[in-house]
Amino acid sequence: MIRINNLSYRYKNGNNVLKNLNISIKSGEFAAIIGQNGAGKTTLLKNLNGLLKPTNGHVLICGLDTSKTKTSVLARKIGFLFQNPDHQIFCSTVFDEIAFGLKNTGISPNEIESMVYNAAKKVGLESYLKHDPFSLSKGQRQRVALASVLAMETDILVLDEPTTGQDYSEGLEIMEIVKELNKHGKTIVMVTHDMELVAQYAKRVIVLMKGTVIEDGTTEEVLSKEKSLAQSNLKPPQAYLLAKKFQKQGFFKNTYTVEDMFEEIISYLGGEQNACND
Amino acid sequence: MISIKGLSFIYNDTKEPALNNINIDINEGEFVGIAGPTGAGKSTLTLCLNGVIPHFLHGDFYGEVKVDGKDTVDNGCAKIAYSVGSVFQDPEAQIVSTRVEDEIAFGLENLNIPRIEIAERIKESLEMTGISELRDYSTSQLSGGQKQRVAIASAIALRPKILVLDEPTSELDPKGSLDIFDTLQRLNREYNITIVVVEQKIQLLSEYCSRLVIMEKGNILLDGETRSVLADQETLQRIGVSAPPVTRLAYMLKKEGLYQGGFPINVEEAYLMVSKVLSEKSR
Numbered sequence: 001m002i003r004i005n006n007l008s009y010r011y012k013n014g015n016n017v018l019k020n021l022n023i024s025i026k027s028g029e030f031a032a033i034i035g036q037n038g039a040g041k042t043t044l045l046k047n048l049n050g051l052l053k054p055t056n057g058h059v060l061i062c063g064l065d066t067s068k069t070k071t072s073v074l075a076r077k078i079g080f081l082f083q084n085p086d087h088q089i090f091c092s093t094v095f096d097e098i099a100f101g102l103k104n105t106g107i108s109p110n111e112i113e114s115m116v117y118n119a120a121k122k123v124g125l126e127s128y129l130k131h132d133p134f135s136l137s138k139g140q141r142q143r144v145a146l147a148s149v150l151a152m153e154t155d156i157l158v159l160d161e162p163t164t165g166q167d168y169s170e171g172l173e174i175m176e177i178v179k180e181l182n183k184h185g186k187t188i189v190m191v192t193h194d195m196e197l198v199a200q201y202a203k204r205v206i207v208l209m210k211g212t213v214i215e216d217g218t219t220e221e222v223l224s225k226e227k228s229l230a231q232s233n234l235k236p237p238q239a240y241l242l243a244k245k246f247q248k249q250g251f252f253k254n255t256y257t258v259e260d261m262f263e264e265i266i267s268y269l270g271g272e273q274n275a276c277n278d
Numbered sequence: 279m280i281s282i283k284g285l286s287f288i289y290n291d292t293k294e295p296a297l298n299n300i301n302i303d304i305n306e307g308e309f310v311g312i313a314g315p316t317g318a319g320k321s322t323l324t325l326c327l328n329g330v331i332p333h334f335l336h337g338d339f340y341g342e343v344k345v346d347g348k349d350t351v352d353n354g355c356a357k358i359a360y361s362v363g364s365v366f367q368d369p370e371a372q373i374v375s376t377r378v379e380d381e382i383a384f385g386l387e388n389l390n391i392p393r394i395e396i397a398e399r400i401k402e403s404l405e406m407t408g409i410s411e412l413r414d415y416s417t418s419q420l421s422g423g424q425k426q427r428v429a430i431a432s433a434i435a436l437r438p439k440i441l442v443l444d445e446p447t448s449e450l451d452p453k454g455s456l457d458i459f460d461t462l463q464r465l466n467r468e469y470n471i472t473i474v475v476v477e478q479k480i481q482l483l484s485e486y487c488s489r490l491v492i493m494e495k496g497n498i499l500l501d502g503e504t505r506s507v508l509a510d511q512e513t514l515q516r517i518g519v520s521a522p523p524v525t526r527l528a529y530m531l532k533k534e535g536l537y538q539g540g541f542p543i544n545v546e547e548a549y550l551m552v553s554k555v556l557s558e559k560s561r
Contacts, residue, residue, distance in 0.1 A: 037422050037451045138316050165448060167315040167478060169518025193451045196523060233453030238481075238523045241545045246552065258527035265552070269536065269559050 001027045001156060001187050002048065002078075006057035009043055017043040019211040020057070025204075027155065030188045032202035032219075034195075036233040039208040041191045045160055048189070050074045062155060075101065078156040079149035083164050085141040088148070094120070094136075095129040098148045119151035123177055139170025146174065150181070157181065159190040163197060175201055199223065199237045199256040207232055220254055279440060279472045280304040280327065284341035286496075287322060287331060296322040298496035300341070304474065304489075306439070309466045311483035311504070312476045314493035315518050320476045323493070324444045326350065327474065329358040346439050356389070363433030365443040369425035372432075378404075378415045382432045389436065403435040406469065407461050423454030427461060434465065441465065443475040447482070455479065459486045481522045484508060484543045492519060509541045524548035531555055 002025040009018040017040045025031055035041055046052040047059050050066040059066040062077045082088055091097040098116045107115070120126040123143040128136065133144050142162075149157065159178065163171030179201055182188045192198060198205060198219065205222035207215035207229070215221075215228045223229075223236045236256075243252035243261060251268070255261050285300040297319045304310055312320050325331045329350045332339045343350040346361035366372055375381040379400055386396045404410045407427045412420065420428065426446055433441060441462070447455035459482050465471045477483050483490060483504070490507040492500040494517045500507045508514070508521055511529040515521075521529075524542045528551060531537035536555050542548040 037454060167518060168480075168520035169315065172518075195452070233451055235452060238545055238548070239527070242524060242527075242548050242552065245545070245549050246556075251556065258523040258530070261552070262527060262530045265531070265536070265555060266534065268556065 001025055001029070001062060002189070003060040004047075004057070005060070007044075007047060007054050007059055008056040009040075009047060009052060010055045017211050018047070021211075021213060023206060023213065023216070025187065025189065027187055028182070028185050029204055030182045030202050031190070031204040031206060032198045033189065033191045033206045033208060034193065034198060034232070034234060035208035039232065040211040041208055042160070043211075044208065045080070045158060045189075045191060048158060049078055049080055072104070075154075076105070076152060077154055078158060079152050079154040080158045081142075081146050081149050081160065081162060083161040085138070085145040088145045089133045089141060092132055093129065094125060094131050094133055094144055094147075097133050097144055098129075098151050101148060101152050115151050115153070116147075119147040122150055122181070123147045124173075137170075139166050139173060142166060142170065142174055143177070146177065156187045156189065159188065159192075161192055162190060163192075163194060171197075193234070195234060195237045196239075199240060207234075219256070223256055279306040279308075279346060280474070281344040282326075282341070285326060285343055286340040287326065287337055289322075289335070289337040292337075295496050296337075297326070300496075300498060302491065302498060302501065304472060306472055307466070307470045308489055309462070309473045309487050310475070310489045310491060311487035312474065312491045312493060313478065313480055313483060313519055314499075317495065318493035319496040320493055321444050322496075324364070324442050324474070324476055327440070327442045328362045328364045329353065329355040330364075359385070359389070359436060359438070361438055362440045362442055363430075363436055363438035365426070365429050365433050365441070365446050367445040367448050369422070369429045369449075372429045373417050373425060376416055376418065378409075378412050378417055378420070378428055381417055381428055382435050385432055385436055399435045399437070403431040406434060406465060407431040408457075408464070421454070422449045423451075423457055426450065426454070426458055430458070430461060430465075434471070438471070440472045440474065443473070445476055445478060447477065447479065455482060462486065480508075480520050481543075484522050484525070492517070505541060505543065508543065511541075524551075527552075 004021050004023040007018055007021040010016045033041055047054060050071040053067045061074055089097055091100055095116055098119055099112050102112045102115055117126060120129055123146050125143055133141055162174050178188060202219050205219050206213055209232050215225050223240050239258045239261060240256040243255040246252050252261055252264060282300055282302045285297055286295050287297040288295045314320055326343050327345055333355050350358060373381055375384055382400045382403055383396050386399060404413055407430050409427050412424060447458050462473050463486055466473050487504050490504045491498055499513060500510055508525050522543050528541050537551060542551050
């Protein structure tokens with residue numbers, strides 16, 4: 001789905017931000033890209049949608065080489081949700097905002113209408129289509145931005161700090177929608193600093209440091225690389241650190257959310273509790 | 279140090295009050311965290327503390343706000359700036375100079391502080407925020423966390439008794455966020471500066487603040503010692519405010535009747551809790 005071969009990127013000022021990256025992301029994956037400020041995460045994302053073209057190497061999106069493909073064609077393959085929805089929204093109704101990308105593709109108005117409705121429904125805003133996006137809450141505006149990306153029906157969805165600037169429950173809403181999309185086969189690439197988010201949602205984690213990949217593996221594998229995480233100014237989530245303290249006693253293997261720990265405690269104590277109830 | 283009585287504020291062109299009869303007293307030397315969902319009025323409250331409301335942002339203002347004994351309606355922003363330093367979410371919007379040293383001098387020059395004293399205060403505020411080595415740096419080459427600490431240094435160069443910060447870590451990675459809160463803790467402990475900080479990352483607040491204020495829809499819902507506020511998980515979950523994961527775990531265990539003790543906020547405390555819960559099986 002995404003193939004990055006020997007990708008290097010150097011800005012005009014000579015800053016070598018990405019150095020010989022090799023990453024391959026398959027269809028249906030949920031990958032998180034983490035790393036400290038300045039690790040090259042944003043530059044990498046801009047290389048995925050063709051906003052930046054590799055200085056060396058290749059980026060292939062669904063087999064299309066980004067340096068030889070128009071960004072409008074790439075936009076049908078890979079959708080982007082940015083941190084701040086207000087940088088992304090500019091139409092006066094939710095409908096127009098969601099329809100905007102579709103109108104430039106030659107799809108018939110009838111078809112557009114149903115595609116917009118479907119996208120709005122996925123984010124729970126189908127009854128807001130006539131509203132002005134700026135009359136909605138920030139969390140809702142982020143969902144409008146997500147719907148306009150979803151309307152393009154791309155196979156890949158890229159999220160750049162999807163929960164920053166939103167409160168906890170708004171962030172959770174977005175992530176639950178994304179989780180559902182992934183379940184239905186959409187490939188998700190998420191850049192974030194939030195290790196709780198990584199532990200809860202991502203299945204694969206890629207750690208970038210100074211423009212190179214220093215870790216790439218399942219969430220479980222990468223969370224155990226405390227040294228690499230510390231180098232990147234990151235800390236494993238609380239639940240992971242807590243679970244680890246009990247692993248010698250045989251508890252909480254492969255557990256990195258408190259919800260999973262809770263389930264395990266319940267089933268561990270369960271036998272005895274049933275006995276009590278009898 | 280801060281006394282707010284019956285404060286309500288309605289922005290021009292809106293109907294709903296952004297703040298609705300707020301009453302709160304904050305003593306000298308407190309480290310207070312403010313959290314709450316968007317639209318709670320957190321930012322509006324910080325703007326009332328530094329006088330931006332009512333002097334620059336207009337609307338219907340009811341009640342009384344006193345900082346360091348000064349009424350914010352009777353005193354202009356410049357006078358209030360001697361008592362209250364402000365740091366906002368986005369340091370880019372706050373930094374105006376090209377060199378770190380000039381940035382810190384900027385506020386002082388505006389207050390007509392003598393030249394020799396300006397030099398002293400620059401040195402002092404850089405030391406207090408732990409960024410002395412950045413003095414000659416160009417502001418454009420700083421990282422987000424460094425910029426935010428320059429913004430804090432500029433604010434404390436005015437020697438305020440109170441520092442008010444609105445989501446100072448929102449653009450920062452976890453280490454950068456910790457650095458900011460370490461800096462705030464130092465200013466609070468060593469220099470007795472009263473800290474009021476709005477922050478979404480509840481885990482940071484729980485580790486550093488002695489007092490937590492939870493707001494929703496213009497009201498203060500909870501106000502008290504950090505741990506006792508976090509213990510009200512029912513209210514926090516209802517309004518959609520997160521808690522440290524281990525505090526959430528305690529809440530789940532309590533609901534099942536498996537745990538009766540206090541709420542942990544860190545891994546060490548949670549270890550004791552889970553050990554206790556698991557040991558119930560062998561009994």
